[in-house]
Amino acid sequence: MNAAFVTLVTNEDYALGALALARSLRLSNPRHRLVVMTTRTDVDLDSLQKAGCEIRPVEAIPVSDEFARRHARSALHAAAPYTKGTKPKFHSPLDNFCKLRLWEYEEFDRVVFLDADTVVVRNIEKLFRYPEFAAAPNLYETLNDMHRLNSGVFVAEPSRRTFDSMMASLDVPGKFWRRTDQTFLESFFPDWHGLPYVFNALQYIYFHLPDLWRWESIRVIHYQYEKPWEENHPRTQQLQPLIDLWHTILDGKPIPAKLDPLTITR
Ligand code: UDP
Ligand code: MN
Secondary structure (H helix, E strand, O other): OOEEEEEEEOOHHHHHHHHHHHHHHHHHOOOOOEEEEEOOOOOOOHHHHHOOOEEEEOOOOOOOHHHHHHOOHHHHHHHOOOOOOOOOOOOOHHHHHHHHHHHHOOOOOEEEEEOOOEEEOOOOHHHHHOOOOEEEEOOOOOHHHHHOEEEEEEEEOOOHHHHHHHHHHHOOOOOOOOOHHHHHHHHHOOOOEEOOHHHHEEOOHHHHOHHHOOOOOOOEEEOOOOOOOOOOOOOHHHHHHHHHHHHHHHOOOOOOOOOOOOOOOO
């Protein structure tokens, strides 16, 4: 099976995120490559290349002016405010839709997409054996989160047909995807397969649902909302151990053995 990890980078901030992700994958999942999709040629991605990533330029998804206006940062934040956490200034909602481009990568039988604000602390190769479309729940506050998916980690089967079909239903008159690609994917794959939440442990679980934060079973940490490289963000104190771990990985140090005694030596 031809399989790859894929992430997306459209600016310098997410390039830094992707670097930590790349370094974590090299330690935890050395057998598979990481493809970095990017819309930018003016952002320095040398360190990502040095970390073993394959850089692939992609075009932004072609959308109508109305669609772009509705999903611009200020319009989206006004129409569907974020009440549970803050989004960094460098987050442009419209850019999220570029993830869909991975369905064009037909040379891969399976792709595991990972947001650039994730780190992989254990082996996750088994995800390549899951069918399309598989994602973990958007679990970070209450049980009520369980019926929604989070699009920061998902399993896809690239197919240009699927991509074309997505393009036909994405930008239809008046359509507003309040959580961008996430809302779209949930609607496009209504019978999505559920992954265990440990394959996409959202950082807010750490303080909202501490009983579920089991270091020994967590495989992917996803820094949703505030990013670990934002200095003194509003959740810094609540998330300090997770932020420290992210910096350890970015610095190229090994994933602490205490966290994962089994996989690191593989
Ligand atoms: N992304 C990007 N540039 C942007 C917005 C998003 O490169 O301006 C990519 C990046 O891979 C990021 C993902 O899309 O991790 C989704 O955005 P983010 O992780 O910030 O959303 P959250 O997980 O906080 O909902
Ligand atoms: Mn994310």
